[in-house]
Amino acid sequence: MGWRRAPHTAWRRLGQEVVVIDLQSNVMYGLDDAGGCVWESLGEEGAAPSAPEGPAVAGFLEELAQLGLVEGAGRAAPATPVQSPAAASPRILWREQVQRFGGSCGLRPGQGTPCGGKPVWS
Amino acid sequence: MVVSTPGYVSPHPSPLCSWEMNLQIGGVAVHLAGRSLQSWEALLARFGPFAAEAGLTSLHLQVEEEASPWHGVTHDSFVTASDAGWQLLLNLEARHALVAGPAVAEGVEAALRLALPYVLPDGLLLHAVLLRDGERGFLGVGPSGCGKSTLARLLPAHALGDELAVVNGSESGWTAGSFPTSGARGGAVTVAAIYFLRPAPRHQRRPVPPSRAAALLAQQCHWPTDRPELGRRRFDTLTRLAASVPCWALGFAREKSVFQLIVGGG
Numbered sequence: 437m438g439w440r441r442a443p444h445t446a447w448r449r450l451g452q453e454v455v456v457i458d459l460q461s462n463v464m465y466g467l468d469d470a471g472g473c474v475w476e477s478l479g480e481e482g483a484a485p486s487a488p489e490g491p492a493v494a495g496f497l498e499e500l501a502q503l504g505l506v507e508g509a510g511r512a513a514p515a516t517p518v519q520s521p522a523a524a525s526p527r528i529l530w531r532e533q534v535q536r537f538g539g540s541c542g543l544r545p546g547q548g549t550p551c552g553g554k555p556v557w558s
Numbered sequence: 559m560v561v562s563t564p565g566y567v568s569p570h571p572s573p574l575c576s577w578e579m580n581l582q583i584g585g586v587a588v589h590l591a592g593r594s595l596q597s598w599e600a601l602l603a604r605f606g607p608f609a610a611e612a613g614l615t616s617l618h619l620q621v622e623e624e625a626s627p628w629h630g631v632t633h634d635s636f637v638t639a640s641d642a643g644w645q646l647l648l649n650l651e652a653r654h655a656l657v658a659g660p661a662v663a664e665g666v667e668a669a670l671r672l673a674l675p676y677v678l679p680d681g682l683l684l685h686a687v688l689l690r691d692g693e694r695g696f697l698g699v700g701p702s703g704c705g706k707s708t709l710a711r712l713l714p715a716h717a718l719g720d721e722l723a724v725v726n727g728s729e730s731g732w733t734a735g736s737f738p739t740s741g742a743r744g745g746a747v748t749v750a751a752i753y754f755l756r757p758a759p760r761h762q763r764r765p766v767p768p769s770r771a772a773a774l775l776a777q778q779c780h781w782p783t784d785r786p787e788l789g790r791r792r793f794d795t796l797t798r799l800a801a802s803v804p805c806w807a808l809g810f811a812r813e814k815s816v817f818q819l820i821v822g823g824g
Contacts, residue, residue, distance in 0.1 A: 444786060446789075446790045446794065448772075448793075448798075448801075450767070450797060450800065450801055451767055453767070455769050455797060457789070459786040459790055462781070462789070464773055464776055466769050466773065530770075532773045532776065534777070534779075534781050
């Protein structure tokens with residue numbers, strides 16, 4: 437199985453971590469350095485999928501797939517194998533739900549676009 | 559501040575206006591227009607500190623004292639909101655809002671809260687107290703109860719606002735201005751440091767790594783979650799902000815000496 441980053445994600449490396457956001461579920465994830473290297477080695481939508489190397493990387497990618505962050509490409513392509521640095525196990529360090537409009541925006545329920553609520557479209 | 563002669567015609571689809579007003583809110587130029595001088599007086603009292611020369615407008619607000627002028631209007635890109643004394647209809651695509659009702663100041667503030675996350679090109683609307691030291695600005699970020707208002711009351715000479723701040727990216731760095739909540743002051747500063755606040759028995763400060771700072775900022779940012787492309791842009795903005803500005807966790811006691819600790823982190 438090959439993998440690529442889901443199109444509804446955005447990400448950036450910040451120091452020793454890679455921060456990923458799922459723009460559909462609005463959840464942010466922090467990947468450790470090893471996980472970040474795996475993530476960076478994956479292709480974008482339309483790119484050749486990467487083939488994981490080793491059981492730790494494969495398990496990590498399965499976890500990302502269950503979260504909807506990566507997509508299986510159906511079959512492995514002859515892409516560059518993923519290298520996990522220093523044989524460390526890649527992992528997700530943290531996850532945070534992004535607030536829709538924060539906790540104290542001043543718009544209360546019933547005002548059309550309340551905190552934490554979906555905007556009301558006319 | 560401009561009050562035009564009666565008969566001024568707004569450049570946007572609207573009735574005849576008798577006044578117009580230009581505001582500058584954290585780098586966003588807002589144009590207001592209306593007919594009632596009572597509305598103008600109420601808005602001047604509320605938003606006067608943010609008045610500015612007319613510029614390239616990002617958001618237009620039409621103010622009416624009569625309620626429900628848009629009754630029955632439907633459109634996919636419209637957002638509606640209301641509370642006692644005001645109603646608003648916001649067209650996000652056109653960046654145009656109608657605010658109606660006798661409580662025009664509250665209605666305009668609600669329109670700004672709703673619209674700014676959508677119209678900021680490279681910026682964030684953050685729950686934060688904004689402190690000023692000359693041209694440098696310091697953001698104290700956190701949810702209700704973290705100490706934003708306490709910090710502003712403790713340092714009134716330095717506080718531009720105690721609830722919401724508008725942060726904008728530019729070629730020269732990050733600038734911030736206060737959102738015009740009641741009592742907030744106008745003006746923009748260069749963001750020198752960001753503090754994630756919490757009350758503590760004594761002052762203490764420790765650095766927050768950029769990845770963690772990005773997650774904490776996302777928790778306190780008005781996020782247009784219904785528009786993935788805007789969410790992508792917002793993510794790009796806040797991760798760049800977290801990477802380029804020193805970020806700290808700050809526990810503080812209710813003592814003015816905390817200001818020295820704050821300005822030392824920029």
